[in-house]
Amino acid sequence: MTAETLSARELKALVRTVPDFPAHGIQFRDITTLIAHPEGLSSCVRHLAAIAREAGAQTIAGMEARGFIFGAAVAVELGVGFVPVRKSGKLPVETIGIDYALEYGRDRLEMDPGAVNDGERVVIVDDLIATGGTAVATAQLLRNAGAKVDAAVFVIDLPDLGGAGKLRDVEVETHALIQFEGK
Numbered sequence: 001m002t003a004e005t006l007s008a009r010e011l012k013a014l015v016r017t018v019p020d021f022p023a024h025g026i027q028f029r030d031i032t033t034l035i036a037h038p039e040g041l042s043s044c045v046r047h048l049a050a051i052a053r054e055a056g057a058q059t060i061a062g063m064e065a066r067g068f069i070f071g072a073a074v075a076v077e078l079g080v081g082f083v084p085v086r087k088s089g090k091l092p093v094e095t096i097g098i099d100y101a102l103e104y105g106r107d108r109l110e111m112d113p114g115a116v117n118d119g120e121r122v123v124i125v126d127d128l129i130a131t132g133g134t135a136v137a138t139a140q141l142l143r144n145a146g147a148k149v150d151a152a153v154f155v156i157d158l159p160d161l162g163g164a165g166k167l168r169d170v171e172v173e174t175h176a177l178i179q180f181e182g183k
Contacts, residue, residue, distance in 0.1 A: 006043035012178040014040040015156065027182055029156055031127050035069060044070065044177065048125055048153050049077035051175045055151035057123035059116060061085055063109070063138050066127035070155060074125050083115040083122065085138050096144060100137035109137050111145060118146035128156040129174060132163025139172050156180060 006014075014034040021028040034040045052060060052074055061083040062071020068084060075082035088097065088108040095110040116122055122142050129135055129152070139149045150172055157164055157176035164174040 004039070005046050006039055008047075008178050011040055011044060011047075011155075012180075015178070015180075017180075027180070029128065029158070029180055031066065031155065034155070041073075044155055045073040045077055047177050048155070049074045051153045052123040052125065052151070053078055055123050055153075055173070056121050057151070058121045059083055059123075059147070060125050061111075061116075061122050061138065061142055061147075061149075062125050063134055064090070067125060070127055071125040074153075081115075083111060083142070085109050085111050085141065096141065098137050098141040098144065100133055102133060103131065107134075109134070109141055111141055113145050116142060116145050116147040120147050122147040122149050124149065124152035124172070126152070126154050128158065129154045129163040129167070129176060130158045130161045132161075132166035135163060135172075136166050136170055139167065139170055151175070158182075 014037050016030040016033040018028040018030050059081045060071045060075040062068050063085045064087050072082045093112050096113045097108050097110040099108050142149045152172050152174050154176040157179045167174045
């Protein structure tokens with residue numbers, strides 16, 4: 001691994017844009033090209049970890065599935081634990097959960113309630129913030145478990161979709177390494 005850290009502009013260039021996926025008019029921001037690039041992935045992790053450290057992270061939480069990639073790596077970089085926030089029915093222990101609205105329907109997130117301690121400062125890490133529904137639900141779920149959640153860190157923000165604003169509305173400061181305009 002190189003000691004050099006790529007800039008936000010260099011990281012942005014590593015994200016592949018796939019037009020008209022999953023529907024016509026959508027510009028899908030595909031991070032698989034970024035995570036396949038060794039310097040790109042390690043630079044992302046270092047940048048995200050620096051922000052999470054500044055936010056006072058005692059634990060990192062990541063949402064299924066790409067939040068697991070970045071969140072677990074950030075937790076290792078910081079020397080703290082990682083809490084997986086899973087889709088319904090995926091954990092083998094008793095869970096707490098939260099239902100939330102999607103653009104076309106509803107979904108549910110779950111976690112092990114013993115994964116965080118009361119008052120523990122948890123920073124959410126994910127690959128992308130779009131409409132914010134999953135991130136807001138994750139913050140609420142972690143708070144329901146007793147965690148203090150006031151920061152979330154993303155590789156990509158799609159500001160036109162308003163997710164960062166929704167997180168700020170529930171008192172979670174958001175940070176993103178790069179932004180892409182449009183949908």
